[in-house]
Amino acid sequence: MGDFSLLGIWGRVPEQYEDLLRIPGVSKKSACIIGAKAFGAFYGIAVDTHVWRVAPRWGISQAKNRDILAKDLERLFPKEEYLNVNEYAIMIGRDLCVPRKPLCGSCFLRDICLQKGISSL
Numbered sequence: 632m633g634d635f636s637l638l639g640i641w642g643r644v645p646e647q648y649e650d651l652l653r654i655p656g657v658s659k660k661s662a663c664i665i666g667a668k669a670f671g672a673f674y675g676i677a678v679d680t681h682v683w684r685v686a687p688r689w690g691i692s693q694a695k696n697r698d699i700l701a702k703d704l705e706r707l708f709p710k711e712e713y714l715n716v717n718e719y720a721i722m723i724g725r726d727l728c729v730p731r732k733p734l735c736g737s738c739f740l741r742d743i744c745l746q747k748g749i750s751s752l
């Protein structure tokens with residue numbers, strides 16, 4: 632395979648979701664983030680490890696795969712908030728809603744979060 636970068640055959644970073652996915656190594660998750668940050672195009676919510684962990688705890692999806700979880704979240708939030716959902720989930724997941732012993736007592740979401748599965752940790 633020849634040399635390939637984000638600029639690829641287009642000579643620029645492609646804007647369309649389907650074109651981004653044609654770049655080797657660019658996943659759906661990456662395409663959503665590139666679209667939002669580079670072009671203000673909100674193709675979807677990227678389900679990274681933090682979104683995958685915290686969204687079920689919030690009680691807003693019990694999906695068993697990432698594509699379905701993304702769809703559940705995308706139904707709840709307006710498109711222009713997709714990147715914010717990603718970024719807040721990452722911040723909460725890193726600082727409060729950690730894999731083991733989440734800090735629910737210090738979490739600003741504690742009054743609205745269902746804390747699903749937390750008691751079994």
Ligand code: SF4
Pocket residue numbers: 685688689723727728729733734735736738739740741744745746747749
């Ligand atoms: S209240 Fe607990 S379970 Fe809910 S988001 Fe905060 S840390 Fe996570």
